[in-house]
Amino acid sequence: DIQMTQSPSxxxxxxxxxxxxxxxxxxxxxxxxxxxxxxxxxAPKLLIYKASSLESGVPSRFSGSGSGTEFTLTISSLQPDDxxxxxCQQYNSYATFGPGTKVDIK
Amino acid sequence: QVQLQESGPGLVKxxxxxxxxxxxxxxxxxxxxxxxxxxxxxxxxxxxxIGYIYYSGSTYYNPxxxxxxxxxxxxxxxxxxxxxxxxxxxxxxxxxxxxxxAHSSGYHNWYFDLWGRGTLVTVSS
Numbered sequence: 540d541i542q543m544t545q546s547p548s549x550x551x552x553x554x555x556x557x558x559x560x561x562x563x564x565x566x567x568x569x570x571x572x573x574x575x576x577x578x579x580x581x582a583p584k585l586l587i588y589k590a591s592s593l594e595s596g597v598p599s600r601f602s603g604s605g606s607g608t609e610f611t612l613t614i615s616s617l618q619p620d621d622x623x624x625x626x627c628q629q630y631n632s633y634a635t636f637g638p639g640t641k642v643d644i645k
Numbered sequence: 646q647v648q649l650q651e652s653g654p655g656l657v658k659x660x661x662x663x664x665x666x667x668x669x670x671x672x673x674x675x676x677x678x679x680x681x682x683x684x685x686x687x688x689x690x691x692x693x694x695i696g697y698i699y700y701s702g703s704t705y706y707n708p709x710x711x712x713x714x715x716x717x718x719x720x721x722x723x724x725x726x727x728x729x730x731x732x733x734x735x736x737x738x739x740x741x742x743x744x745x746x747a748h749s750s751g752y753h754n755w756y757f758d759l760w761g762r763g764t765l766v767t768v769s770s
Contacts, residue, residue: 540708573756582741582760583692594758626692630755633707634682634694 541565541629543637551645558614560640562627567607571631574603574612577639578623586625587612617642647672649742649761657736657768663729667742667761668722674700675720680745680753683716683727685738686763693738698725699747732768739763 542565552558562572570590575583585594587603590610600615614621622644627637653665667681674681683695696706698716706714715728729736743757 571755575757582743582763583757584760585756585758588754588756628692628756633705634755636692636694638691 541568541632541635543627543629543635545625545627545637545640547640548638549641549643551643552617553645554617554619556617556645558617558621558642560612560625560627560642562605562610562612562637564608564610564629564631568629568631570606571629572603572605572610573628573630574601575626575628576621576623577626583626614642647744647759649744649759651740651742651761651764653764653766655765655767657732657766658770659733659768660731663727663732663736663766663768665727665740665742665764665766666724667726668724670723673720674718674723674725676700677747679747681718681725682743682745682757684741684743684757684760685736686741687735687738688765695727695729695740697745734768737766737768739765
């Protein structure tokens with residue numbers, strides 16, 4: 540199994556802040572990584588796939604980078620709608636998700 | 646606009662079999678354009694992929710759940726279903742159905758661009 544970790548587990552930030560979330564894989568997954576946003580009581584929403592490709596309709600303030608075992612999701616200027624939990628998911632070997640990073644209001 | 650909707654009992658007794666159905670509307674499972682998955686999320690916890698099915702009936706399951714999982718498809722009803730046997734309290738979760746895109750090469754995306762709203766299944770006597 541490929542294990543995924545995320546840091547931090549919780550992040551407190553203000554509107555307008557630049558936010559970075561890190562996801563690490565227990566072994567190399569090339570660029571086979573996706574990022575999702577989930578709000579309470581809702582299904583996850585795909586943001587990024589193949590580590591850095593922006594899903595259609597997702598605001599350009601979201602970006603992804605990395606390859607191998609270390610990846611980042613960056614929100615360039617945090618907006619009120621962005622307070623949520625973010626999950627990474629590897630798909631090099633079936634699909635496993637990270638434990639999530641909650642972005643809350645500072 | 647394609648939509649996915651999960652349905653099934655919200656309460657299952659321990660040792661019994663959990664059964665859920667996902668109905669696809671606005672598109673056809675038989676198009677072959679997508680693979681169809683089940684993913685679950687225990688309350689307050691992270692996400693776990695359970696398995697997928699293709700319209701042809703081809704399946705692949707999470708190795709950790711493989712012995713208890715069966716996913717089937719009914720193309721005439723545009724539905725696919727999940728059965729999870731011998732459930733325990735650890736199987737209490739919100740269960741989502743989701744899709745990922747297929748490619749003519751035979752590969753598929755393995756990331757999920759459309760999800761149902763989810764349904765909570767509680768395992769309790």
